[in-house]
Amino acid sequence: MKLRLFAAALPTALACAIIGLSSPTPAEARIKLATLPDREAVAVRFDHPNQVLVEEERTIALQAGVNNIDFSWAGTNIDKGSIVFRPAAADSKVEILSTSYPPGENALTWAVSSPDARSEKFRISYLMGNIQRETSYQAMVSKDETTCSFKHYFKIRNWSGESFAEADFITRDGKKFEKALSQGEAKRVLVNKWDNVKIKKEYVYDLTRQYEGKVLTDYVLVNSKDIGLGQIPLEFGKVRIYQDDGKGTAAFTGEDWGRFTPIGDEMRLNIGTAQDIKVEFKKMVNDVTNRRGNVYDTDELDQYEIKNFKDSEVILTLVLRVDGEWEMMKDASGFESFERMDNETVKFRVKCPPKGAPVLLKFHYQRKDVW
Amino acid sequence: MNYCSRWLWALMLAVLAAPALQAKEELVTLPKRDTVQLTIYNSVDLTLVQETRTLSFKKGNNRLQFSWAQTLIDPTSVEFRALTQGDKLEVLDTSYPAESNEMLIWTISAEADVSARVEISYFTSGLTWSAQYVGMLAADEASMTLTAYVSVTNRSGEEYENAQVRLVVGSINLVEKINQLAGGERERYKRDAEGEMRRATRESAGKKDIVKEGLSEYYIYTVGGTETIPHGWSKRLESFVQAGVPVSTVYTYDARKYGAGLTKLLTFKNNVEHKLGKEPLPEGTVRLYRTMGGNALSYVGEVATPYIAKNDEIKVNAGADAEVTMKLTRLGLEKKDLAFRRWGGRAEDQSLEGWTTVEDFKLEVKNFRNKDVRFEINLVFGGDFDFDSSAEASKVDFQTRRFAQELKAGSSTQITFKLTTRNGTNVKNR
Numbered sequence: 118m119k120l121r122l123f124a125a126a127l128p129t130a131l132a133c134a135i136i137g138l139s140s141p142t143p144a145e146a147r148i149k150l151a152t153l154p155d156r157e158a159v160a161v162r163f164d165h166p167n168q169v170l171v172e173e174e175r176t177i178a179l180q181a182g183v184n185n186i187d188f189s190w191a192g193t194n195i196d197k198g199s200i201v202f203r204p205a206a207a208d209s210k211v212e213i214l215s216t217s218y219p220p221g222e223n224a225l226t227w228a229v230s231s232p233d234a235r236s237e238k239f240r241i242s243y244l245m246g247n248i249q250r251e252t253s254y255q256a257m258v259s260k261d262e263t264t265c266s267f268k269h270y271f272k273i274r275n276w277s278g279e280s281f282a283e284a285d286f287i288t289r290d291g292k293k294f295e296k297a298l299s300q301g302e303a304k305r306v307l308v309n310k311w312d313n314v315k316i317k318k319e320y321v322y323d324l325t326r327q328y329e330g331k332v333l334t335d336y337v338l339v340n341s342k343d344i345g346l347g348q349i350p351l352e353f354g355k356v357r358i359y360q361d362d363g364k365g366t367a368a369f370t371g372e373d374w375g376r377f378t379p380i381g382d383e384m385r386l387n388i389g390t391a392q393d394i395k396v397e398f399k400k401m402v403n404d405v406t407n408r409r410g411n412v413y414d415t416d417e418l419d420q421y422e423i424k425n426f427k428d429s430e431v432i433l434t435l436v437l438r439v440d441g442e443w444e445m446m447k448d449a450s451g452f453e454s455f456e457r458m459d460n461e462t463v464k465f466r467v468k469c470p471p472k473g474a475p476v477l478l479k480f481h482y483q484r485k486d487v488w
Numbered sequence: 489m490n491y492c493s494r495w496l497w498a499l500m501l502a503v504l505a506a507p508a509l510q511a512k513e514e515l516v517t518l519p520k521r522d523t524v525q526l527t528i529y530n531s532v533d534l535t536l537v538q539e540t541r542t543l544s545f546k547k548g549n550n551r552l553q554f555s556w557a558q559t560l561i562d563p564t565s566v567e568f569r570a571l572t573q574g575d576k577l578e579v580l581d582t583s584y585p586a587e588s589n590e591m592l593i594w595t596i597s598a599e600a601d602v603s604a605r606v607e608i609s610y611f612t613s614g615l616t617w618s619a620q621y622v623g624m625l626a627a628d629e630a631s632m633t634l635t636a637y638v639s640v641t642n643r644s645g646e647e648y649e650n651a652q653v654r655l656v657v658g659s660i661n662l663v664e665k666i667n668q669l670a671g672g673e674r675e676r677y678k679r680d681a682e683g684e685m686r687r688a689t690r691e692s693a694g695k696k697d698i699v700k701e702g703l704s705e706y707y708i709y710t711v712g713g714t715e716t717i718p719h720g721w722s723k724r725l726e727s728f729v730q731a732g733v734p735v736s737t738v739y740t741y742d743a744r745k746y747g748a749g750l751t752k753l754l755t756f757k758n759n760v761e762h763k764l765g766k767e768p769l770p771e772g773t774v775r776l777y778r779t780m781g782g783n784a785l786s787y788v789g790e791v792a793t794p795y796i797a798k799n800d801e802i803k804v805n806a807g808a809d810a811e812v813t814m815k816l817t818r819l820g821l822e823k824k825d826l827a828f829r830r831w832g833g834r835a836e837d838q839s840l841e842g843w844t845t846v847e848d849f850k851l852e853v854k855n856f857r858n859k860d861v862r863f864e865i866n867l868v869f870g871g872d873f874d875f876d877s878s879a880e881a882s883k884v885d886f887q888t889r890r891f892a893q894e895l896k897a898g899s900s901t902q903i904t905f906k907l908t909t910r911n912g913t914n915v916k917n918r
Contacts (some may be wrong), residue, residue, distance in 0.1 A: 162785075168787050198620065212695055214696070215696070215725050218641075219721055220719075240783055350856065380898075410836060411840055460847075486843070
């Protein structure tokens with residue numbers, strides 16, 4: 118056991134005698150009599166995004182008067198300044214008088230005053246390093262790609278140097294699971310599972326996300342009760358996506374990082390590129406107009422020829438960028454809807470007929486006062 | 489062993505008549521310390537040690553030797569003062585023997601055989617103190633119990649037994665560092681001081697009071713009773729506990745201080761309204777935990793805080809909270825009032841020298857939490873600009889505007905503003 122708590126009740130004769138004789142001996146030769154109270158409960162909390170808080174309870178037999186309680190550790194990374202020590206009972210008569218830190222040791226000594234001889238339960242909390250946590254998800258998408266079962270996993274890897282024989286591991290959203298976790302061991306636990314979560318499939322040609330001109334396939338799920346989620350914020354984590362092939366087996370269709378998604382927000386997951394939808398860009402007009410010295414306007418026509426080789430019609434979203442001051446001309450054509458997301462970014466929704474019939478998005482715009 | 493330091497550090501009263509430096513034999517007495525007081529500064533590595541001893545003097549000249557091997561005492565600071573019989577005692581000279589730079593000898597003239605209480609004071613380095621604060625937030629984060637601690641660390645090489653400890657809050661000026669005056673770093677040594685720690689602790693059965701008093705530009709914290717802190721050890725004592733300190737949470741955007749995105753700042757003031765304000769809070773580390781029921785804790789965050797004067801504010805950075813988000817979108821850009829410098833009649837005989845941009849922005853703040861929150865968004869703009877917003881904005885400085893609002897649980901708000909920036913020759917008051 119690397120982490121030890123010594124409770125040395127001072128009034129015991131042997132402890133006093135040994136301590137009384139221990140004047141200028143080297144630090145290595147500390148002699149002490151100690152009882153070793155067992156841990157009764159341990160909780161490992163992951164509330165904080167970067168820190169792990171360990172809480173433990175121990176019952177310590179106190180003598181009347183001042184008791185010194187040694188807390189020491191070896192081979193573990195405990196943040197000494199974070200240690201909080203207090204009686205477990207709110208109305209305890211026991212007082213913590215001081216904390217002393219010996220030189221060059223991973224240890225401290227609490228001086229605890231007790232009005233009488235008693236057994237007192239204490240709670241010790243501290244930040245411990247090298248316990249890694251990882252959130253991941255698995256989405257099993259239905260064959261028609263309208264719903265999925267969404268599993269939320271929490272993985273812990275214990276490199277702390279400390280083994281937890283029995284501990285409550287508590288996630289940020291308060292899920293508790295009891296596990297034994299040895300030093301070096303990792304465990305992955307299913308903490309939530311939601312069935313029949315509605316998803317939306319989108320095809321996106323997005324020049325703010327990639328420059329290659331490929332069509333991305335996204336699943337979009339909103340973290341809301343309407344679609345079967347909305348109970349907890351979804352932590353950042355990898356989402357592995359499988360699809361039911363309708364024959365009782367499943368195929369892996371891609372994975373993406375799911376960003377932290379508060380309740381009410383949407384998670385967009387890219388599962389790969391849509392090879393059956395092709396987009397070809399051509400600049401059809403690129404004229405300079407209204408030149409005034411080093412300042413000019415432009416007249417530009419960007420044409421996107423889209424071919425959907427699938428057997429059914431799809432809607433393609435195109436997200437395009439134009440820098441500076443510009444306006445779209447009225448003769449722009451080929452789209453179902455248009456939204457200027459911000460000054461530089463514009464989003465078109467284009468209906469693409471099946472079997473490769475081409476459709477032309479003609480994005481005609483003029484830039485003003487360029488230099 | 490407890491009448492004075494056992495570390496080759498002694499006050500010796502030579503009873504031989506002067507001149508005795510040439511004498512081959514000396515008889516000395518080792519008068520014990522009656523009291524010792526440590527006044528520890530935290531802004532510099534400096535401690536004023538004031539110790540009192542009772543000495544017997546014979547009529548005539550008496551030699552008093554004071555030595556301090558293996559410690560970090562500033563030799564230039566050692567002073568002798570008679571607290572009693574001062575009218576009968578006079579320091580004739582102070583000599584620093586060539587063979588030792590860790591010793592001095594006072595020659596003290598006594599008018600008669602007297603017993604006097606004297607004070608010897610000096611500066612030492614290696615004794616330091618620091619402050620720590622632990623805040624236990626209520627589950628709703630609206631209030632907390634704040635416990636302040638002071639920690640004293642002794643690396644001075646000397647053990648000051650049963651010392652009265654005073655801690656100075658404030659920043660003093662020194663022209664030379666004490667540990668340089670002490671001759672640089674001494675060889676450090678280790679020993680088992682646990683026995684002394686235990687003995688000292690046993691002597692005091694109750695919690696120490698720490699009395700705070702103002703003195704000029706400083707505050708002095710006096711620890712109740714006496715303390716023994718052996719070399720190499722640190723000791724942390726409770727300074728005060730205050731329950732029910734109101735805390736407000738402000739989601740703050742200030743890219744210069746906290747980087748991109750909203751940062752959750754837990755804020756309280758060192759004033760009476762916050763049940764504090766009795767004294768300034770020395771610089772230290774503030775750690776916040778949230779109570780989760782059943783005496784369980786959740787770690788919130790920590791900050792190294794500078795000195796907090798009375799009525800000043802403390803902000804603890806609890807990090808980003810992705811459940812409150814902000815998004816700033818530039819909806820539109822227009823350039824106008826283009827001004828040209830001309831040198832001919834042709835269209836190309838000109839170049840742009842002044843212009844004005846008009847930008848429309850949308851600021852959207854969303855609160856995904858199940859409780860109301862307050863946000864404060866500081867936006868910095870450059871150049872000569874006019875600012876016109878749909879919501880009230882305060883002017884923080886010539887280039888910073890602040891939106892501060894409450895936002896209900898699960899709601900969002902949109903603020904739009906227009907930024908007109910004049911450039912080149914269009915800048916006013918150039």
